[in-house]
Amino acid sequence: MNYQKASDIELWHKCRQNDKKAYSELFERFFPSLYKQATFYTRNEMDAEELVMDLLLAIWEKRSLLNITVTVKGYFQRSLRNRIINYLHKNIPGTEPIELIPEEQLMSNLSTDRQLLEKEIIIAYQKQLDQLSPRRRQLFLLSREENLTHPEIAQKTGLSVNTVKNHITSAIHTLRENTEGLTTFCILLIINNS
Numbered sequence: 001m002n003y004q005k006a007s008d009i010e011l012w013h014k015c016r017q018n019d020k021k022a023y024s025e026l027f028e029r030f031f032p033s034l035y036k037q038a039t040f041y042t043r044n045e046m047d048a049e050e051l052v053m054d055l056l057l058a059i060w061e062k063r064s065l066l067n068i069t070v071t072v073k074g075y076f077q078r079s080l081r082n083r084i085i086n087y088l089h090k091n092i093p094g095t096e097p098i099e100l101i102p103e104e105q106l107m108s109n110l111s112t113d114r115q116l117l118e119k120e121i122i123i124a125y126q127k128q129l130d131q132l133s134p135r136r137r138q139l140f141l142l143s144r145e146e147n148l149t150h151p152e153i154a155q156k157t158g159l160s161v162n163t164v165k166n167h168i169t170s171a172i173h174t175l176r177e178n179t180e181g182l183t184t185f186c187i188l189l190i191i192n193n194s
Contacts, residue, residue, distance in 0.1 A: 003025040009072055018063075030073065034077070042084065054083070129141075132171055137171070138157075150165050
């Protein structure tokens with residue numbers, strides 16, 4: 001078997017059969033992107049490397065028990081995301097008691113943090129909208145920003161209601177999929193700033 005040319009799922013099936021070369025190839029393929037993702041959220045290269053190494057070792061050790069039904073890459077990324085969330089929960093920096101912070105400073109910090117967070121969310125949302133096809137983007141915006149119903153959009157664009165519905169559903173799915181990590185990160189920030 002040519003491990004370098006094998007698909008991820010072929011390599012995974014070989015891993016489940018205790019093939020260390022297949023595992024080694026998966027490790028080489030995914031370590032760089034997983035490490036980059038972990039470094040982005042942890043802001044600590046050593047912790048990021050440890051998170052990824054622990055994840056990949058755990059996957060190897062539990063290979064016979066794991067049934068990957070999505071893509072191998074998707075499974076690895078989702079598993080890492082869960083570990084990052086646990087890491088962030090454990091490493092929330094200590095704060096001084098809220099009673100000791102002057103109210104003006106508290107309100108000012110909260111307002112500035114929320115404004116920055118809102119700006120980041122809007123930029124990320126806009127970026128994802130720009131990734132949609134022009135037609136899908138147009139239909140999604142008519143639905144979400146102009147609050148038109150599917151029949152109203154169909155009438156306005158000359159498309160069938162089913163086509164409109166399919167485009168909007170696909171757009172929502174794509175946006176959710178591509179902003180999942182951001183959503184988790186933003187929720188953590190909001191919780192920490194509340």
